[in-house]
Amino acid sequence: MNIKSLLLGSAAALAVVSGAQAADAVVAAEPEPMEYVRVCDAYGTGFFYIPGTETCLKIGGQLRYEKRFGTNGVEKYDRAGLLTGRSTDDAYDNHTRARLRIDARNDSEWGTVYSWIQIQADSVNNGENIYGEGNNSYLRAYYYFGIGGLEFGNYDSQWAKFMGYGGRTDDGGVYTSDWNYPDSRQYVSYTADFGNFKAFVSLDNDADEFYKPEDHDGDGLAGKRGRQYLPDISAGVSGTFGDYQAAAAIGYDESDESFAVKKVVRGDIGMFGFTAMGLYSNSDENIYFAYDGFSALIGLSAKVTDTVTVAKDIQWFDNGDWRLVGDVNWEVATGFSVLVEGIYFNPDKGDDSKAGMLRFQRNF
Template structure:
């Protein structure tokens, strides 16, 4: 090997090493920084994830619903130009839940916004967009837009769609409430409520409506009592309810309400007619996909025969997340036309609902 060959080989090696180092430097500079992927949060149940960069857990969900009604009663059809036709409605519900742990307990929020499209007759007085929930809760303390504790603490009447053909409480209100969970099956609630905005029951002074309730729940079921004082009309109402889990397939409930009234009128916590009303029903789980629900309700009436309402359905989960619910109703309202075309008779209802 001569000197010339040695020098050429050395130069080639230096160029190769320099080029490799330069290539390595370019590759390092081009590598992206590690991405921060969304983390699952299982503290508050399924569907939650951490908002990136925070310790707050968020869940987004809701449902899309399509309803058809026919026949008589408040969940039946309606009249257009003197002819009977279907009632129809479509709804999108968007819900959010948040949760995080603090030194004062769990800090949580819940919101629900509903977008409605429905026929004019059944849609009278119903806004196409409604904010149904928007509350903040720290521990047992809650403040914001909610449904009345008089309605929710005892529980909705039953598993049928038309559970309020005999009304068992008002819903929309701003409130301040505190719920105590004693941890041994006993719980209680007290709430100061403003009444539905724009209604005859919205408070007209600094004195709010007052709701108080107590409950005992166990594996057998639950027993609940709730009391509401209407500060606008200076009237009150109360409800008691018993739920029984007969077995894994069958559950039953009965609920009774009593309230005071002035000249036969309702108050914020007694929307039924007369002083008293009763609701009863149950559910039978046929299998993992189908549940049969039924309910009967009756109120005293205002100086006439009482009102009777009956409803039964089959809640069938066709595929996961999609429920098809055919329902049959019967109503007999004394002395008042609750809904066109007729307040007495049979009606049919069909619901499709996709939960997400």
Template sequence: MNIRMVLLASAAAFAASTPVLAADAIVAAEPEPVEYVRVCDAYGTGYFYIPGTETCLKIEGYIRFQVNVGDRPGNSVTRPNDSDWDAVTRGQVQFTAKSDTEYGPLTGVIVMQFNADNATDQDAILDSAYLDVAGFRAGLFYSWWDDGLSGETDDIGSIVTLHNSLRYQYESGTFYAGISVDELEDGFYQSGEGPNNVGVAFGVGGTAGAFSYQVTGGWDFDNEDGAIRAMGTVEIGPGTLGLAAVYSSGPNSYYSAAEWAVAAEYAIKATDKLKITPGVQYYGDYGVDGDDFGDGDAWKVGLTVDYQIVDNFYAKASVQYLDPDDGDDSTSGYFRLQRSF
């Protein structure tokens, strides 16, 4: 037997005596624990838990494109425009945080608004920022005087409705009542006065079946004048009838358009997507002459059309005609596209 045969025989004997072993199993690494975003349905749709907390957050807003037309179109973004039309774009985002406390839900709201008249004329503003708990609200927010009828014809609110304020409001299912202390630094001022003003306002409102109502008042301490307003709506036929009246003892930060005014509109729901709202308003002692109201009256008529293109996307068109006794008549309006999210 040669050496070759010896080696082969030895290898065969070793293979026969060695047990067959299975291949080593592949063990996957354990995944890192991940905390996925959880839906929070305690406060309505759109809320989710901030990871690692029990605070619920909602993010919403809109994108708006608007073309203003008229004798002096201007816009809410920049100064009045010399041409008879002006296009503007706005983006707004709102963050609402809520969490449960022993006093009820603690709410915090931040609203940021970004406006652009063109590529170089732009601004970013804090539109609202406030905290709310147990009926108390403190921060920068809109007053009850910002409310109005659903169309665009009525002119029954303050020229500036966003204030740093402290407010308490009681609410039940169909009724609310509240009082606020407002810093009025950018409203109406009499001759010789400066932006260091304070006011007290109240709001009462609610619903009763197809009828809704609101009564709002305010006293401007610096100007020593106040205003009161009442509004109501009721569903009649294919639409909703809205009526409003306002009286002001003198020009002040809560109302300074006229000594008194009445407004009416009828919002017709033509289809599920189309709403047509004609409106009219009459002013007594219209405008401001020095520190008092003017002597002439004025009237205004207009039409607003709302159309929902698809969910969260709608178009609005409005045209208004104003005819004062002591001034030139004017026509103005706008066309708007808005996508909400």
């Protein structure tokens, strides 16, 4: 074998081996691009984009523990919020609550598309509570959704929430019979937003589970409430003027054939805040304000330090009753607070009553 043949054979062998190794080589695939969660600041803090969509999501909640008490004559309410009487013995209870809230929003050519869900679990025990019940626990879901100004819901009615609820304390005074604790209202509403001015109109479920104690008007509805195919109707307007807000609303209870009126003025100036509210109803069974006559409420609050707020509500009824509420709220740390509240009720007739509460709460 000559040198030339040897070199050619070696080159051929090397080529074969190199080809085999090339065939066996593993080429690493390019990594898929990772989509990180993006912050959505279009609707306030806490929102983020659901990956792969333009929908913004916010998840939050609340945990609460309360120790509550009431002296002789403490007010008792039915599940519709109507005063049914007063207990004859001192009452106390422990109340715990857990809430989970989910808020989702996205833009559209018709305005913001939104939805809000709240799952709430409550437990009340240790004797009779203000609803005249003993130990009980319950789970409820509240929700609303809409597009632009059109809203569908099972939650506090627009009558209750459009004007910012009640006074300055946690209790807020007696200003509506128609909000979520312990029950809620199904409604369809439309809110028109004109910048500093807003207006709403709402068709509210006729509360067929809001029981009438007697058949007052001979319509055969004792023990029942409402002609379910006809809604109650409420409407209102509000205006914002710098640090002040003024609003008014009217509600017509279809089954009771009665109406209620509410007017509110609010202001927040530096560390101080105030609320002035006037209410009228011509029936103590009106679903919006279950009182036959006039009532006026004044609420005051002051943020005395960066973490401590004190508040007071004073309410008068034209039958001579007075109701006073005061509380102190301490923001111990971000997301954790302690509230102490006391309620004094001075009826024109009957015994005075006192109630109080110590609350520990975690928000996130």
